[in-house]
Amino acid sequence: MTIEVTRSACVGAGQCVLVADDLFDQDDDGLVMLIEEDPREDRVDSARRAASLCPARAIQVRE
Amino acid sequence: MIERIVVVGASTAGLATAESVRDAGFRGEVVLLGAEQWDPYRRPALSKQILLGTWKPDQARLVEASTLRALGIDFRPGHRAVRIDRRSRTVQTDHHAIGTDIVRYDAVVIATGASARRPSWAPYSAEANRPAPAVHVLRTLDDALRIAGQLVRRRRVTVVGTGVLGSEIASAATARGARVSLVGRSAGLSLGAAGLRFSDRLRALHAARDVEVRTGAEVVAVRPTDGPRYDVRFADGTRLGSDVVIAAAGAEPAVAWLADSGLLTDGSLLADSHGRVADRVFAVGDASSWLDPATGTHRACGHQLTAMEQGRSVGRLLAAGQLSPYPIPFFWSEIHGARVQASGRLDIADSVELLAGDHDSDQALFGFRAGDHACGLVAWNMPKPFRNHQAALLAELSAAGSAAHLLETS
Ligand SMILES: Cc1cc2nc3c(=O)[nH]c(=O)nc-3n(C[C@H](O)[C@H](O)[C@H](O)COP(=O)(O)OP(=O)(O)OC[C@H]3O[C@@H](n4cnc5c(N)ncnc54)[C@H](O)[C@@H]3O)c2cc1C
């Protein structure tokens, strides 16, 4: 599974960091930074949850 | 048994419903009807990346048609629902191919969103023999591409409407090099449910980019002229020459197609706190108003995240019979590069305090309170403090919300 983020769509709401701070971080402008684009199996649910909570739909999780 | 779910409206709310129905394990048929020809796209990008010209239409796409097919979602673009018949449980569309004009449902989810309000002074076409005053509105990708094509350097652009959308359009037009006036009837510039509380901040942002702001100025007509293309006329008799006129006068739920359905209450599509409207009928997103358990009033959606959360809430309810908590409002905006984030029930606040940053700086975080309780947050260029405070706010609101929820269901 891989995670992709569309930084130009990110609105810096930080929902992703709240649910998975081992996968996502925010830079000084609040824009998402991907820490782990190929997460372990047991982080898949967290990645999905982050994607579903992102208000800008800036996170894609692909099989 | 529900074997076939029909979702009417293929944008944020409708897509979230269809996806979450599958996510929650529904095995039956899912049909997603969309009036537009485009794949579902990010509407908030229209007044930002698309008007600015930094994104091509493709980049606004929310999901590929092939992904929807893989999820077993029968997406039908270009199918506008025109009627619902609750007795025969069918939705009629304007598509005339045999077999696709009548769609049967076991449960139907109405997600038709909203349409831009066209003020009376901005008709589609003028009287006979007169060229139509081309007053633009902005709601769809087609609208945005049409406007983007008009935002040329040095053109005089008048944006009518002093809400968030008006400010965003003025900001994008300025960035494209146009000379912009932002005008409206109200006494100040508003920021969604926060009302006029941040009018001075918004004025300062516009002033720094030479946007001319005229408030308390009611437009009564737009007429073609020989010089600049149009004359915007105000109630006090003054005029403003403009090459491009854009009305940002709010949006109306797109529910006219339900007029004879018996589902509307005084023209509105009202749902309970879980999106239920009537037997087998649900509603999500900007088309509907959900009952807010905390205030006991119906609240319009108006924001992308709320539309998504409502879609997921109904999706889980339909697929798994599971009730979800009422979605707390959240929205964001981007105006002349300033990033605004707002969360909670800003409209019920009776006081506002500065939590971080500075009143006079471009960075500030405000806490909204109703009586003894925190009810909302607004951040200007402070994404990380917003995130931390929002976590605390949501915990407080959901504790209060579940109490209200218990009251409601007991
Ligand atoms: C320019 C603009 C900028 C915005 N910016 C922000 C922002 O920064 N932040 C934020 O939180 N929110 C923003 N919003 C609001 C946000 O986009 C909406 O709240 C959200 O799109 C609502 O989703 P929805 O699916 O309910 O409705 P819509 O997005 O309006 O979608 C409804 C869909 O249903 C289709 N439809 C309509 N009638 C029918 C019919 N009879 N049959 C079939 N299909 C039909 C329409 O074609 C449309 O595709 C913005 C809105 C606009 C217009």
Ligand code: SF4
């Ligand atoms: S949740 Fe979405 S919008 Fe918010 S910081 Fe993460 S990627 Fe950006």
